Amino acid sequence: MKLMRVGEAGREKPALLDSDGKIRDLSGHVADIGGEAISPGGLAKIAAIDPKSLPELAPGRIGACVAGTGKFICIGLNFSDHAAETGATVPPEPVIFMKATSAIVGPNDNVLIPRGSEKTDWEVELGVVIGNTAKYVSEADALDYVAGYCVSHDVSERAFQTERAGQWTKGKSCDTFGPIGPWLVTKDEIADPQNLAMWLKVNGQTMQNGSSKTMVYGVAHIVSYLSQFMSLRPGDVISTGTPPGVGMGMKPPRFLRDGDVVELGIEGLGSQKQSFVADR
8 A cells, every 4th residue: 555644734634545546535544644553453454445435635735654753763874885985884783863753744845955054965765664563573573563665865964964063863853854755655565675776866867876775784674673772663764774876975075055856766665856945
């Protein structure tokens, strides 16, 4: 299934995209796409609904594909070819940092370039949405706790991230720096999360053209690893790292400016398009 949220910010309706590309209203069956609705039992109930029995919604703004996210966890330097372009070594364990949930926006919403920004950068990433509480889970069982996958844009301000004192979080958490969606694609539709083409364009020029095949630590390992340190709960989102082609890795480096347009997508998970606008 492709689950989504449609409507004005803060007033989105839960919906699904049917096989004909029509948006169907789920609000008569679930309160939102999150929590119990994306648990194994909740997804089974939605799957049992005949999509044609649901009211059709007119196309409109698409919101973030998950509601009520408690944790937005990111994995750094998780693609061997991306680590190489940044001059970093592949880490012996996953690098974990948090992105503020206040950064979450819809897949096509404007992204604000924060005041004082010099180095706003792009990163297409595979997002993993948790559907069942995971604590101390094995790698063999880890995917049982995943509801599905989505496109995640881990927008970053590199000067905030690496040139100022402290940790990476402040360079990752600016308002609107976390577009997710357009859909939460349930895991039964993705045969292998470690074999998905990933791409990103800036003003129509391809910058990233990679694959989840080059992830150092795969989805199952990441979910298991994180669950050793914290409980993962339904609606939590894990952004699993980016392939090469980011602005900071170019020679000379290239960063986003007011008016730039970024398009990105992942095989089977849909695409996003954002205009970057100076936050005045």
